[in-house]
Amino acid sequence: MNQAATVEIWGGVECTCRRVGDAYSDQLTRNGHRTRLADLDRFADLGLRTLRYPVLWEHVAPECLDRPRWAWHDERLARLRELRIEPIAGLVHHGSGPRYTALHEPSFAPGLARYARLVAERYPWLRYYTPVNEPLTTARFSGLYGLWYPHGRDDRTFVRTLLNQLQATRLAMLAIREVNPAAQLVQTEDLGQAHGTPALAEQVEFENHRRWLTFDILSGHLTPSHPLWDYLRRHGIAAAELQVFLDSPLPPDLLGINHYVTSERHLDDRLHCYPGQAAISGQYHPAYVDTEVVRVADVPTAGLENLLRQTWDRYGRPIAITEAHLGCTREEQLRWLHQVWEVAGRTRASGVDLRALTVWSLLGAFDWDNLLTQDGASYEPGVFDVRGEQPRPTALYHMVKSLIQKGYYEHPVLAGAGWWQRDLRLLWPAEAA
Numbered sequence: 001m002n003q004a005a006t007v008e009i010w011g012g013v014e015c016t017c018r019r020v021g022d023a024y025s026d027q028l029t030r031n032g033h034r035t036r037l038a039d040l041d042r043f044a045d046l047g048l049r050t051l052r053y054p055v056l057w058e059h060v061a062p063e064c065l066d067r068p069r070w071a072w073h074d075e076r077l078a079r080l081r082e083l084r085i086e087p088i089a090g091l092v093h094h095g096s097g098p099r100y101t102a103l104h105e106p107s108f109a110p111g112l113a114r115y116a117r118l119v120a121e122r123y124p125w126l127r128y129y130t131p132v133n134e135p136l137t138t139a140r141f142s143g144l145y146g147l148w149y150p151h152g153r154d155d156r157t158f159v160r161t162l163l164n165q166l167q168a169t170r171l172a173m174l175a176i177r178e179v180n181p182a183a184q185l186v187q188t189e190d191l192g193q194a195h196g197t198p199a200l201a202e203q204v205e206f207e208n209h210r211r212w213l214t215f216d217i218l219s220g221h222l223t224p225s226h227p228l229w230d231y232l233r234r235h236g237i238a239a240a241e242l243q244v245f246l247d248s249p250l251p252p253d254l255l256g257i258n259h260y261v262t263s264e265r266h267l268d269d270r271l272h273c274y275p276g277q278a279a280i281s282g283q284y285h286p287a288y289v290d291t292e293v294v295r296v297a298d299v300p301t302a303g304l305e306n307l308l309r310q311t312w313d314r315y316g317r318p319i320a321i322t323e324a325h326l327g328c329t330r331e332e333q334l335r336w337l338h339q340v341w342e343v344a345g346r347t348r349a350s351g352v353d354l355r356a357l358t359v360w361s362l363l364g365a366f367d368w369d370n371l372l373t374q375d376g377a378s379y380e381p382g383v384f385d386v387r388g389e390q391p392r393p394t395a396l397y398h399m400v401k402s403l404i405q406k407g408y409y410e411h412p413v414l415a416g417a418g419w420w421q422r423d424l425r426l427l428w429p430a431e432a433a
Contacts, residue, residue: 002211007344007357009404011043011383012323014361016052016094018372025375028054030361031386034072037079042384042391043362044083047404051080052130052322052358053087053122053193055169057115062098065114070122077123087392089185091116091172092165094138094372096149096177103161104144104150113171122180130186131172134258135165136214137190147371155235155283163237166217168207187216188256188322191311192263193302195293200267202284206231207265215315217242220249247390254355255311256322257304261336261420264293264301274428294397294420305343314351319353323360327380329368330395333385334411337396341403359400363391 014212016027028034045053053076061068064210080087101107105378116131133136137161143152152158169187176183194207209227217224222229222242233239269288271279293301302310304321313318316423321344326336341357348354364382384391402409419425 006348007341007354009048009400010050010088010320010322010356010363011046011048011054012052012356012358012360013054013363014365015056015090016372017054017056017058019096020147020373021149021151024058025372026059026366027366028059028066030366032391033363036391037075039384039391040076040083040085042078042087046397046401048085048088050088050356051337052090052360053077053080053297053364054093055091056095057091057112058095058098059117061115064100064131065111065118068118068160073123076200077126081125086128087126088130089119089123089126090130090133091119092168093133094141094148096142099310102150103138103163104152109168109171112168114173115133115412116172117175117179118184120176124180126180127171127182128184128186129176130188131169132254133188134190134214135162136211139165141371147373155231158237159232159237162213163217166173166214166245167241169218170245170248170313174184184253185250186254186256186320186322187214187218187252187432188278190257190258190259190260190263190323191307192265193307194267195299195301196267197269199269200285200288202286203267203282207267212314215255215311216251217245219251220246222246234298234311240334251315251317254318254320255315256358257308257311258323258360259304259307259321259340260323261294261326262292264411266291266293266296266299268296279426280428286289291428292424293295294362297426297429305347308343308347308352308354311352317353318355320356320358321354322356322358324357325360325365325380325382327365327378330381330420331413331416333381333394333396334399334413335416336420337399338409338414339418359396381410392402 014027018025033039055073096103097108101111139158142148143158143161146153173185193206196204267288267290274289277289280290293299324340326333344354344357361382363384363386365380367377369378381394383396385394399409
C-alpha cells in the first residue's frame with residue numbers, strides 16, 4: 001500500500017542533555033553533530049522535510065539568560081531553511097535546565113518562558129515547538145526513580161517536577177505566541193500501558209491514569225473529579241496550580257506519541273518468579289516487579305495501534321508518532337520500523353488524524369540501555385552510524401529513503417517476525433504470567 005501521500009516521514013536527532021549529580025551528558029557532543037553541519041545535508045538527501053531539532057536552553061544560555069550564545073543555532077537553523085526542512089524546536093530534552101535552575105525549583109517555569117521568548121524573537125519564522133520533551137517520563141526518572149537530577153525518589157518530588165514542566169510548557173508557549181501567534185505546540189510523551197497480576201489491579205489502574213497526565217493537564221481535563229486530582233493535591237500541588245489549566249487550557253496542536261518495545265509494563269507481586277529482579281513499591285502495593293510486558297510469557301501487549309486509537313478517542317486531536325527506534329541488529333531495526341509504518345497507515349486509514357511517523361534517531365543514541373546513568377557503555381546506530389570518521393548510512397537509510405520517495409519498501413527480511421514477536425524474547429516463563 002502506498003502511504004506516501006497520507007503519512008509523512010519525519011526525522012529526529014537524539015539530543016538529550018541530561019544531568020546526573022553535577023555532571024551533564026550531551027548526546028550532540030557524543031554523536032558528533034555539534035561539529036558536523038553537513039549532517040543536515042545528509043538528512044535532506046533522505047528527502048526529509050520535517051525534523052525534530054534541538055534549540056536547547058542548556059546549550060544557548062548555560063551561564064545566564066542575559067548572555068545567550070546563538071552562533072551554532074544561527075548556522076544550523078539557517079541551513080535548515082535553505083534545505084527547506086521544517087524544524088520542530090525542542091527547548092528542553094530530558095534535562096533539568098542550566099545549573100542556575102532545576103526541574104523542582106520555582107525558577108524553572110519562568111526561566112524557560114523567558115528563554116522561549118528569546119528563541120521566538122531570534123527565529124520568528126519557527127512554527128513548531130516542543131518546549132519540554134516527555135514531561136511525565138522526565139518527572140518519573142528525575143523525581144520518582146532517582147536516576148537523573150534532582151534524584152528524587154518520592155511522589156512529592158515527582159508531581160512537583162511534572163507540574164513545573166507543564167507550567168513551563170504553558171508559559172513558554174504563551175511567550176512564543178506573543179511573538180508568533182501562529183506557533184504550534186507539538187507535545188511529546190512516551191505512551192505505554194500497564195498490565196499486571198490481580199493483586200496489582202489498583203496499582204495498574206493508577207499507572208494507566210498516570211500515563212495521560214501530560215496531555216490531561218495541558219488540555220484542561222484534570223478536574224476535581226479526575227482520578228488523580230486527590231493524588232496530586234495530597235503530594236503538594238495546590239488547587240490553584242491546577243485551576244490555571246482549567247481556566248486557560250493549552251491543548252497541544254499535535255500529540256506526539258513516543259513508543260518503544262519496552263514502553264508497556266507488567267507488574268507482578270510474585271517476586272519468586274523473577275530471580276535477580278529488584279522489587280519496588282507503589283501507591284497500592286509494598287513490593288512487586290515492574291518489567292517489560294514483551295519479556296513475560298502469556299501476557300499480551302496492547303500494541304501501538306491500540307494505543308494510538310486510545311489517544312484519538314480520548315482527545316480527538318492530530319497525532320504523530322514522534323519517536324520510533326529500536327536498538328538491535330539491522331534486520332530487527334528494519335522489521336521494527338516497517339511494522340510501525342504499517343501501523344501508521346492502518347491507523348490513518350481507520351479515520352485517526354495521524355500526520356507523521358518520526359524516524360528516531362537519525363544519528364543513533366548513546367547509553368539508553370542504562371537510562372543515561374553512565375557514559376560510554378553503549379551505542380545504538382540509527383539511520384546513520386557515527387562510529388567512523390564520517391556518518392555511515394545503515395540499512396535503515398535505504399528503507400527510509402524508499403518510504404519517503406515511494407511510500408513503500410521491499411526487502412526479504414521484512415517477511416520475518418521481529419524478536420519481540422518470537423519466543424526468544426521471553427525472560428520469564430509461563431508460571432510468571
